[in-house]
Amino acid sequence: MKKVIMDVDTGVDDALAILYALESRQLYVLGITTVNGNVPLGMVNANTLKVLSLADRADVPVHPGADRPLMRTSEHVHHIHGDDGIGNALDDFSYSNQCQEQFAADFIIEQAKKHPGEVTLIAVGPLTNLALAFSKEPKLSEWLDEVVIMGGLVSEMGRGNKLPNSEFNIYTDAEAAQIVFHSGAETTLVSLDVTKQTLLSNRCIKTLEGRKYHDFVQQSTEVYRAFSKERFNLDGCALHDPLTVGYVLNNDFLKTKKHHVDVDTVSPLNYGQTVCDFNNLLGREPNVNVCLGVDAEAFVSHFLETLGREG
Template sequence: MATKLIIDVDTGVDDSEAIMLALSRSNVEILAITCVNGNVAIDNVCKNTLRVLKVCGRLDVPVYKGACRSMVGTKKHAEAHGDDGQGDVMNPEPVDMSLMQPEHAVNAILRITDENPGEITLIALAPLTNVALALRLDPDFGRKLKEVFIMGGNIEGRGNKNLGAEFNFYADPEAAYITLHELKCPTNLLSLEAAEANGIEWEWYDRWVNMDTRKSRFIKAFSRKTAEFNRTLLKHPKYSPYDLLTMATAIDQTVITESVDEWCTVEIGGNHTRGQLVVDWENKMGNKLNVRIIKKVNTDKTKAYFMSMAM
């Protein structure tokens, strides 16, 4: 039986890769892709999502426009993805914006979940605004899902935006707080540190994007700017496929080789720590454990998935 997915995105370079991986798997059924403000403004998120579907020949997958700002009204965007979110590629594939569904993304999430009770795996690869709004509209929403996989947060207090927070949680701390506290289904989290520790070597990345297929050329074009930023400027030792790695753990949980269950919350105050994931490593609070933190993956398996999606 196919795994039924709703994918919530702020497409985005790594979101584009994650969508491509999901589309490549015959055992996955994508019921919706929902868009939210994040890496770039919401209209570019929608456009980039449709572009991925067009290149992959899957414009049958419905795409919904969601929240255009955070729960408290701010708009945070990432820099490394380019102004358009897909690396500012010259002459990008044109898309037909009339293909966007008229229903709001949050309403679509709630409707599809109600139509498939206990069957939906939600993949949250963006600021969690749409998810938090769904929880506010239907307090039982978090019980109706089968499972949730989140790319976000940082377990070592080392931020990639402010001093203490990872971008997705930093962009909407209130939404992240609501989500972790109010989801009542199995919740899995791939942190900033796990994505970086389980990345892929640059030599392997070069082979991946130079396979000379339509999909690999597309990946190379939209990831070039981000790859150069991380490889040359930040001197990261590996390419960190944040959302792509999260998707791999969701579609095949045997990829996960080490994880821990912990109680987690999100700091919503503090000049330097707003948006930071807080983990009760020693269970000092005595709360029910609410998050499985993914720490290590089988990189041989993930690389096989990544290679097959580009063919």
């Protein structure tokens, strides 16, 4: 089984990504690290512990990370993910698992050093923890197998979800993203260009009726789906974070090509923009695998099949 660490800011799609990874039976989740993002860190921690308990996987350790971006003030998106970050779907859910004391960045470094060349880091929130880890241990880029990131926008300019040209995870801590992109690690960016094509509709949710996660999926995504309909006129919510896990499970879901990508940390209008040099105008070494296409139907089918699996 492929060894992975998931770095999350557990809102709705993070929760679905965690369940997808665990129920795939293809990934050995060494641990989950948490970061401030969709909601404040305390909520992220609680949501992550609840989701693991829901999945009967309280054995997976949770390591709290950064409670703020490297340089900026925190921004949260309760209007998309609900008051608690997961649509209040687990308000009355009891759980006894607790977070570990070891800081997220230290856990990432420890595990990568312990399993050199074997660990894939799946990052589906702001990249603050990763930036801290790479800054503390320069050899981390050599020890990791790959870093797979949900974030950015490379070819659909003007269609961002934070600024016209910026995606939320990168925007939330663009300075951290810049550090990670230039870390030397093998990096794949699963951007809005492809994630917005993977939708969880009411019809999709109905296929989970009678299964373990149906009620959670339906309730947790209610606010998210309503927001997507109102703001983007989409029939369902995009499976941003689950698609990132999907790429690790089967990279045939996505078509990628390596290009030079940098992050704008200066312009008020374009802060957090992931600038991809498709035509190599800058003459710089390609550093990020960017996504140019997605087999959305195959991925969504696999996602639903995995969450609907019995036993």
